Amino acid sequence: TIQHDSFIIETVKKMDTTPENDREEEARKLLPAYLKHMVHHYHDDFYVSRSFDPRLIVQLMSEGFLPIATKGYLLPKLHVERCVLRLHPHSKLHISKSTRKKSKRFSLSINECFDRVVAGCHNQHGINWLFPPIVKAFLAIHLQTMAGSSSVHGDKNNDKSNNNNNNNNNNNNN
Secondary structure, three states, X not given: OHHHHHHHHHHHHHHHHOOOOHHHHHHHHHOOHHHOOOOEEEEOOEEEEOOOOHHHHHHHHHOOEEEEEEXXXXXXXXXXOOOOOOOOOOOOOOOOHHXXXXXXXXXXXXXXXXXXXXXXXXXXXXXXXXXXXXXHHHHHHHXXXXXXXXXXXXXXXXXXXXXXXXXXHHHHHO
């Protein structure tokens, strides 16, 4: 583990002093200055930090990062082609009629099912994607309401029609 830790730290230091290409330099520019003392660019869309402080994680999320972790490291991922949707009561978000119709098959819950969502992530991606220290930080964020969470649930009554649609899509792709 010590050799692995040293490798990551040395790699981060090297990347901080010798940009390999324009993409690396651009990635560094995407990190706000106030976070640079705690977070460093690692590679591609990934950044790295040893801190699992819930306040840091909230700041990263507010800047558009997806916080994930592995053993001993916070690995915030910044998808430059995705964004955080910030809605306010005065937001004028347009939702098309077809989207509203399709959405009737699903329900949205806010700040519920925390344990089930974490368990679902672990089942889907393994424990390395949401390592225990980040789960602990997310729970602290959830309990302190520094940030909200949402879950989308499929309607069980429509599972058969969803499976039929998936089978049709799979047949069309072959």
